[in-house]
Amino acid sequence: MFKLIFTLGGFFFLGLPGLVIGFIVGSVIDRMFGGGVHVQTIINNRPQVSPADFELNLLSLCSIVIKADGTVNQNELQYVRNYFIATYGKDKANAIFRTFNEVVKDRLVSAPRICAFLNQRTRYEVRLQLLHFLFGIANADGSISDAELQKIREIAGFLRVYPRDFESIMAMFVKSTNNAYKILEIPPESSDSEVKSAYRKMVKKYHPDKVITDDTAIKKGAEEKFKQVQMAYEQIQQERGM
Structure with a gap:
């Protein structure tokens, strides 16, 4: 998920060099979150009340x-x-x-x-x-x-x-x-x-x-x-x- 976001963002702002940098940064972040966690899951990751x-x-x-x-x-x-x-x-x-x-x-x-x-x-x-x-x-x-x-x-x-x-x-x-x-x-x-x-x-x-x-x-x-x-x-x- 983050790989896609950073890759597209890098390309938009910096062109082809940004695409490469964004791909690398996004890949690292995806691995940090165990292979890609949905953004909304991270935002809403709070304890639930019964x-x-x-x-x-x-x-x-x-x-x-x-x-x-x-x-x-x-x-x-x-x-x-x-x-x-x-x-x-x-x-x-x-x-x-x-x-x-x-x-x-x-x-x-x-x-x-x-x-x-x-x-x-x-x-x-x-x-x-x-x-x-x-x-x-x-x-x-x-x-x-x-x-x-x-x-x-x-x-x-x-x-x-x-x-x-x-x-x-x-x-x-x-x-x-x-x-x-x-x-x-x-x-x-x-x-x-x-x-x-x-x-x-x-x-x-x-x-x-x-x-x-x-x-x-x-x-x-x-x-x-x-x-x-x-x-x-x-x-x-x-x-x-x-």
């Missing part, structure tokens, strides 16, 4: 958000349980919620440790969707408190989520002026062509197909987030008569 481990870490982060204001009441837990039922179905939700109750009682849950574990084992798109899920849990009772918002922002930092992506996802839950523009990550004074370009970029970025996971909640959330991007674009179109 569905059970992913679910447990997801529930742990949810518990941190739930406990953000220092108290956990039954109404909040019931909202979360209903959220799980709507997402997973009643039977699986009951099993998950039993685990969740135990996690909530654990005072040693560490957001930095959990996020470090997930950073090594998940793609950036999955971590974006995980953040979307946490906002959904925080908003389960109809509003997101300042303490919950601060905790989610902190978790986003641990997950290495870019500030613009955080603001975009937050705008899907915390309503304020120019929400549609915030979701598309552009200022209100953007031109029509810039709006269209931003929409195309967000479609590629947030398309559910990019969220590779076996977790039902994350998959459903990806579809919902994608709809929010579409709705934001349609709102701007109507306001501008595009």
Whole structure:
């Protein structure tokens, strides 16, 4: 693989001498990687997280958000349980919620440790969707408190989520002026062509197909987030008569 890349690159930049040099360099690198490893394999060569481990870490982060204001009441837990039922179905939700109750009682849950574990084992798109899920849990009772918002922002930092992506996802839950523009990550004074370009970029970025996971909640959330991007674009179109 590298032999081909370096050979063609050498020929393009240096002609026939570059072709020879590229062939030699590429051959050496191919041998270093055991006879030619696919580039994408090298890029994506990260430890994998099992569905059970992913679910447990997801529930742990949810518990941190739930406990953000220092108290956990039954109404909040019931909202979360209903959220799980709507997402997973009643039977699986009951099993998950039993685990969740135990996690909530654990005072040693560490957001930095959990996020470090997930950073090594998940793609950036999955971590974006995980953040979307946490906002959904925080908003389960109809509003997101300042303490919950601060905790989610902190978790986003641990997950290495870019500030613009955080603001975009937050705008899907915390309503304020120019929400549609915030979701598309552009200022209100953007031109029509810039709006269209931003929409195309967000479609590629947030398309559910990019969220590779076996977790039902994350998959459903990806579809919902994608709809929010579409709705934001349609709102701007109507306001501008595009």
